[in-house]
Amino acid sequence: MEYWKWLEMVVLALIMLEGGWRTEGCLEEERLALFQLKPFFPSIDSRIDGSRLEYYLYPIEEKETSSDCCEWEKVECSSITGRVTHLFLNLTYIVTYDDLVYDDLVYSEYRRIGNNKYWYLNTSLFLPFEELQSLFLSGNSIVGFVDNQGLKRLSKLKNVEILDLSHHNYIGNNSSQLNDFRSLKSLRLQDCGLVGSIDMREFNSFINLKELHLGSNQIKSLGFSFYDKEPLWLNKLEVLGLSDNLLNSSVFSSLAPLSNLKSLHLSR
Numbered sequence: 001m002e003y004w005k006w007l008e009m010v011v012l013a014l015i016m017l018e019g020g021w022r023t024e025g026c027l028e029e030e031r032l033a034l035f036q037l038k039p040f041f042p043s044i045d046s047r048i049d050g051s052r053l054e055y056y057l058y059p060i061e062e063k064e065t066s067s068d069c070c071e072w073e074k075v076e077c078s079s080i081t082g083r084v085t086h087l088f089l090n091l092t093y094i095v096t097y098d099d100l101v102y103d104d105l106v107y108s109e110y111r112r113i114g115n116n117k118y119w120y121l122n123t124s125l126f127l128p129f130e131e132l133q134s135l136f137l138s139g140n141s142i143v144g145f146v147d148n149q150g151l152k153r154l155s156k157l158k159n160v161e162i163l164d165l166s167h168h169n170y171i172g173n174n175s176s177q178l179n180d181f182r183s184l185k186s187l188r189l190q191d192c193g194l195v196g197s198i199d200m201r202e203f204n205s206f207i208n209l210k211e212l213h214l215g216s217n218q219i220k221s222l223g224f225s226f227y228d229k230e231p232l233w234l235n236k237l238e239v240l241g242l243s244d245n246l247l248n249s250s251v252f253s254s255l256a257p258l259s260n261l262k263s264l265h266l267s268r
């Protein structure tokens with residue numbers, strides 16, 4: 001008798017758990033983690049829509065209050081585990097909706113009217129998203145990371161393959177922050193304040209990197225200053241984007257160590 005009662009309770013609990021999971025959609029801890037991001041990315045619940053360079057901002061309140069965070073505009077979850085896999089936080093650092101003119105918003109325009117308060121990102125805020133694969137952070141005026149931690153702390157997330165820090169994030173002003181992120185396959189650093197001669201050794205800890213986008217900076221030359229016995233990990237790099245920089249033809253010889261390079265973008 002005791003046994004059947006116990007079994008009934010277990011079955012009931014399982015049904016409740018299952019039902020609860022279905023209505024909730026996303027994990028409570030990840031939902032809370034998203035709310036923790038909101039002070040830093042105030043328009044996390046606004047939709048930015050439009051064609052290539054023209055964005056219209058309008059808030060979508062119902063998404064914010066939706067308990068299923070997987071339905072949020074800027075969040076994508078795994079259909080199997082229900083965990084967050086993609087965070088589209090590009091252009092979400094706009095303080096208030098009222099700060100903006102109800103006009104087309106382009107990146108250059110964004111520089112002028114958008115929030116120009118540079119800030120340091122706390123990468124620990126992303127650690128609850130254990131299955132995160134892509135993190136888009138472009139256009140957010142980020143200049144670095146708190147605690148001098150660089151990207152190192154993010155490397156605890158073993159599945160992150162795409163990191164987009166392009167446009168109006170001046171991470172490049174201190175490239176020593178770009179450290180140790182082994183799972184990464186694609187790193188986007190266009191328009192990130194990279195100036196002058198770039199030592200590709202900065203990227204040597206990205207041992208699985210296949211795509212590196214460094215366009216729209218002020219790079220004059222590339223170099224490799226490897227220690228004698230240090231292997232060149234960037235040997236998986238297939239795509240290198242260098243458009244709109246200040247390079248001349250001497251760049252070709254400097255690319256020789258990249259043995260697996262298949263695609264090079266150099267347009268102006």
Ligand SMILES: *[C@@H]1O[C@H](CO)[C@@H](O)[C@H](O)[C@H]1NC(C)=O
Nearest residue numbers: 048049055088089090091136
């Ligand atoms: C944000 O980035 C994703 C991935 O590149 C892109 O599909 C989306 O259009 C971007 N949104 C904005 C507003 O730039």
Ligand SMILES: *[C@@H]1O[C@H](CO)[C@@H](O)[C@H](O)[C@H]1NC(C)=O
Nearest residue numbers: 036122123124125126146147
């Ligand atoms: C960064 O975020 C973590 C997790 O929310 C928090 O414990 C820590 O105090 C934050 N660090 C700073 C410098 O704000």
Ligand SMILES: *[C@@H]1O[C@H](CO)[C@@H](O)[C@H](O)[C@H]1NC(C)=O
Nearest residue numbers: 144147148149150174176177
């Ligand atoms: C650059 O980053 C490193 C490591 O995070 C830090 O020690 C240094 O103070 C930073 N320099 C500047 C100018 O921000």
Ligand SMILES: *[C@@H]1O[C@H](CO)[C@@H](O)[C@H](O)[C@H]1NC(C)=O
Nearest residue numbers: 118143170173192193194195
């Ligand atoms: C970063 O460097 C770029 C390019 O030199 C410069 O325009 C920008 O003002 C710098 N930003 C900060 C916050 O230092």
Ligand SMILES: *[C@@H]1O[C@H](CO)[C@@H](O)[C@H](O)[C@H]1NC(C)=O
Nearest residue numbers: 220221246247248249250251
């Ligand atoms: C190419 O650029 C490098 C670095 O700025 C410079 O040292 C070199 O003289 C330039 N070569 C030519 C042919 O302009």
